[in-house]
Amino acid sequence: xxxxxxxxxxxxxxxxxxxxxxxxxxxxxxxxxxxxxxxxxxxxxxxxxxxxxxxxxxxxxxxxxxxxxxxxxxxxxxxxxxxxxxxxxxxxxxxxxxxxxxxxxxxxxxxxxxxxxxxxxxxxxxxxxxxxxxxxxxxxxxxxxxxxxxxxxxxxxxxxxxxxxxxxxxxxxxxxxxxxxxxxxxxxxxxxxxxxxxxxxxxxxxxxxxxxxxxxxxxxxxxxxxxxxxxxxxxxxxxxxxxxxxxxxxxxxxxxxxxx
Numbered sequence: 233x234x235x236x237x238x239x240x241x242x243x244x245x246x247x248x249x250x251x252x253x254x255x256x257x258x259x260x261x262x263x264x265x266x267x268x269x270x271x272x273x274x275x276x277x278x279x280x281x282x283x284x285x286x287x288x289x290x291x292x293x294x295x296x297x298x299x300x301x302x303x304x305x306x307x308x309x310x311x312x313x314x315x316x317x318x319x320x321x322x323x324x325x326x327x328x329x330x331x332x333x334x335x336x337x338x339x340x341x342x343x344x345x346x347x348x349x350x351x352x353x354x355x356x357x358x359x360x361x362x363x364x365x366x367x368x369x370x371x372x373x374x375x376x377x378x379x380x381x382x383x384x385x386x387x388x389x390x391x392x393x394x395x396x397x398x399x400x401x402x403x404x405x406x407x408x409x410x411x412x413x414x415x416x417x418x419x420x421x422x423x424x425x426x427x428x429x430x431x432x433x434x435x436x437x438x439x440x441x442x443x444x445x446x447x448x449x450x451x452x453x454x455x456x457x458x459x460x461x462x463x464x465x466x467x468x469x470x471x472x473x474x475x476x477x478x479x480x481x482x483x484x485x486x487x488x489x490x491x492x
Contacts, residue, residue, distance in 0.1 A: 288322065291318065292327065293314070295312065297310065300312060336371045336372050336373055337372075337373050337374070338369055338370075338371055338372055338373070338374060338379070339371050340371050345368060345369050345370070345371055346366055346367060346368045346369065347366075347367055348364055348365065348366050348367070349364065349365040349366075349367070349417065349419065350364045351363035351364055356421070365390060365394075365397075365419075367383055367386045367387060367390075368386055369382050369383055369386060370382070376406055376411060376413075377406055377408075380404045380405070380406045380413060383404050384403045384404055387399060387402055387403055387404075395422070396421065396422045396423070396424065396426075396427070397419065397420070397421060397422065398418075398419070398420040398421075398422055399418065399419055400418030400419070400420060401416055401418045402416060402417050402418045402419060403415075403416055404416075425472035426472075428472055429469055429470060429471050429472060430469060430470040430471075430472055431468065431469040431470075432458065432459065432460040432465065432468050432469070
């Protein structure tokens with residue numbers, strides 16, 4: 233400024249607009265003969281997604297699976313309603329993800345918490361699976377040794393609950409050097425009196441009763457020559473764990489009669 237004699241220096245700076253932002257809009261008159269044009273500055277910058285950048289509102293949405301409405305749905309697949317609707321959404325971006333360690337390596341949802349000793353030999357193989365034994369382990373996270381110990385505990389519980397099966401040395405062992413598990417199977421079926429019944433082969437049934445002969449005498453005459461009647465048994469078969477008091481054969485009270 234030449235009119236001022238002070239030491240202040242005024243500097244004029246010419247600011248050029250960024251080439252990627254339109255700051256002016258040229259409006260030309262519809263009259264083709266007119267050379268007058270109007271230059272009007274814009275109060276906003278144009279963008280590719282949203283030309284009205286000054287009207288963009290950013291919202292942060294937090295989604296927490298523990299607050300899902302239906303707890304029966306999986307925490308990895310569920311639907312939810314926003315408290316406020318979002319309209320005219322221009323773009324979405326994932327900001328962050330937090331994945332907690334809440335699932336189990338051994339999970340009953342996928343059938344990874346049990347295995348079965350299945351009978352396959354003739355005589356014990358059946359469709360009902362009566363002779364099959366299931367080894368279960370509760371859902372959870374285990375170290376290798378903890379998993380082996382838990383499975384062995386499940387086998388031990390079978391030993392205590394199934395009396396007619398001997399599991400012997402059946403169990404699992406872990407090799408700490410190779411991290412491999414060995415399963416030893418030692419299963420034997422135990423048979424006792426509950427597995428058998430006493431049967432006298434050839435023992436006659438009750439004969440037809442002759443009205444001229446006493447029914448009891450006729451029965452004795454028919455059976456007294458068979459070993460069951462000699463021993464004092466009256467039926468052809470017995471359950472060994474439940475035997476009733478038997479009928480006394482007269483031949484057993486005759487001291488002069490001997491059987492060889």
